[in-house]
Amino acid sequence: MLEENFLMGEQLLDPADYDFPALKKAFNMDREEVIQEIKDSGLKGRGGAGFPTGLKWELGYKEKSDEKYMICNADEGEPGTFKDRYLMENRPLLVIEGIITAAYAVNAQKGFIYIRGEYFDSIKIIDKLIDNMYKEDVLGQDILGSDFSFDLRLVKGAGAYVCGDETSLLNSIEGKRGASRIKPPYPIQKGLFEQPTVVNNVETLSSAARIIAEGASLYSAMGSKNSRGTKLVCLSGDINEPGVYEVEFGAQTIKEIIEQDGKGIKGGSDLRFVVPGGVSTAVLDKSEIDIPYTYEDLEKAGSSLGSGAIIAVGQEHDLVDLMLNVSRFFMDETCGTCFPCREGNRQINRILRKYKATFSIQEKEIIQDVGETIRLAARCGLGQSSLNFINSIMEKYEDELGIKEVLEV
């Protein structure tokens, strides 16, 4: 367990009580230096895709345009994930400091924080904070006496999971239907209102603010080669002490996180499997979780660290119920644009609903085929990963699901 938290900590709500160490430091650095610092830290995007943050900022910085946008993606929708909510409710100053730092680094003049519509408290807190920060000159013209000006606005999501995908989020801010855009062009080149746009997750930006304040070396000294620093994990499911915990990459195994931070499985029952990165990641059987919590180790195990949600699932749940629950979620949340995701998830749901004690081999085949089609051909990350959970369950618990040949009568 982490001795000293890097991101988590006491409530930071009032700009009058906070001296914006990252901003003050950043404004005394060249933009290139700020970017280099983030590159040196090894920070990766914490929204799920894990793209190197410093590189993203550098690409954004290099884009030539009169207008650029910095966007904070706070549409935290991955089931089992609630770390961004923790940050917005408890450390909102860090979040906005991170946004301004990033905006300074890439030289964006305008920004948005796009918050999940159901996060009423986060919205209230950030809304008030933005007002206060304008009053304290930490937003608007010549921030903190520097010559950097930046405007930030809050946009509320309307409840679509797909808007957590950055291109869908851009469409949503523009007032369009929440559906992914075809890439390229990437948002870095042509994003919001066709201008270069950098989109970062809440945790990424908060970490960036801390990294600038504390220096990259402190951060990069933590973690493993490909997973530097710390990560907020969201423990939920059949766990004694669910909640947000900060862990150092590689310092604990998934099993240890569950046992040490989450205090083990509820009611002393047995763990069956873990969903290691939110419901768009493949499950890991309890026999597979004795691995260090890093991007690379999870990938090696055939899954992904995803958004940092760790859902522990005990023995007493019905597997089909769980699959139906996840299937229902993806079926309802596909944006409806691409055929494999829309029709594939609909068909999977139909097959699961028909389930009566056994699956036929043919049904399993269809689920596998649709899984392959979606993974290979869907238009965006939502679709591509939508069957990871179901396919991994079908694969790992074949016997328990009673998949067998059903003879046509």
Add this chain to the structure above:
Amino acid sequence: MISLIIDGQEVKVEEGTTILEAAREAHINIPTLCYDEELSIFGGCRLCVVEIAGQNILKPACATVVQEEMEVTTHSAKISRVRQNLFELIIASHNISCELNCMTCRRASNCELRKVAEDIGLEKVRLDPIDKGYQKDESSYSIVREPDKCITCGRCIRKCEEIQGVGIFTTADRGPATEVTTFSDKGLGNVECTNCGQCIHTCPTGALHEVYHFDNVWDELNDPEKHVIVQTAPAVRVALSEPFAEIDSPTTTGQMVAALFRLGFDRVFDTNFTADLTIMEEGTELINRIENGKNLPLFTSCSPGWIKFIEHFYPDYLDHLSSCKSPQQMFGALGKTYYAEKNDIDPENIVVVSVMPCTAKKYEAARPEMNSDVDYVLTTRELARMIKAAGIDLPHLEERDFDRMLGVSSGAGNIFGASGGVMEAALRTAYELITGEELEKLDFEMVRGLPGIKKAEVEINGLPLKAAVAHGLGNARKLMERIKDGEEYHFVEFMACPGGCIGGGGQPIPTNEEVRQKRIDAIYELDRNKKLRKSHENPLIQKLYEEFLEKPGSHKAHELLHTEYKERGI
């Protein structure tokens, strides 16, 4: 130039070319459904996915731009699995059942789903069809939507928005409930739909089609009490052969007339006749407006799609519209008056049927101010269907002539069917009527062809007459904006459909750039081969005025041949 490898072949293409375009240049067929070369890229159906060396996931060929040294595989076992599975998903969402199957679908002969199934070598369909339980949208006089057949490829949405600049379709809801619909689900008849029918041409399935009138026409033809007369628009004869693939010549006027007689019509007439009449009335109107300097530019009024468009979107300009009814409606009015009177037939028993390249003509015929002069409107597609259903061997019919009375026409009447044709026909007549001199060259090349907006200036008696032509409502909107910004013209021809009537929403499928050009060429050839090429020289038009209408713009002409418009709001 970019050099890449597609399926082992080296291909060189322009920078910015997509894999799909590059493959087509190399004669490699990649199946598509949501792709239409005239429209923006959607990337939804994913049938065109290909493997690119070094990439884990497949990429849509339509939306991926080629790169130097890219290695693309368009057909492999993996791709085939994915395409077949995609197709299973698509077909399950297309709601094929016993009541709703390929046998009764009017798109069976040119259904793109069937073509794709063949292209990908579909082997099995394991998924049950999904009954989405949608209701048909039958709110429009012109177009029916069957959402159960819709696969949500979004082509109609893009066509309406990008080509026609109207945008009545939208995607609503999400997940499996995602559907294409109209604003607030109001239905095509209750939104700003211009009835142009261009959406039908881009729809890959039978989800969009015209409101069929052929059943009613069969009933009338079978009723011995009824005297059923038919008129055929100029664009029909250059397209009717297309569904009968064995006809080489694109023009089938004589066979079309013969087939109409065989179907049982009592008289077969030509809308070209009333096209000539339109020129007389509209030409006179133009001359009057120029003399009085009032309500210029004069806008043509033959295209009912354009009329509904201006009524919705530019109501301030309704005074600029010619008050002339379209040739279809002039014919209807004469059929139930002049023709009835001269032949001593009770107008109550006369049924006027039109064959039109147009879906909006169905709406036009139903406009209350048109007085039910035209009873039924068949599209070119519907006529082809009736001919086939009656067992008539169109390609081998002996040619027949139109009945004379309302059937003799000039070449100027013919070219009404192509964009720029009304303008050219009007210029031929206006020039000679105003100057009293004979035109040396009848062909006004600058108003012909497929450019979206065309302009011409013709010197008539010292007046430089400025004319413009726009076809496709997207272009009409552009030209209207320029006129709003102060561009000055005397006379502007507007046609709702790209290419003019030859590209109308009721024409055979497919209708694309190549097909439009073929039909245009055929129309001008008809004009070129006619001795009579100017409307005012049509002897039967002269006779009509002598016997019945007195003179162009007379009181009687106004009563029968002119109409009015109304603001419709948006």
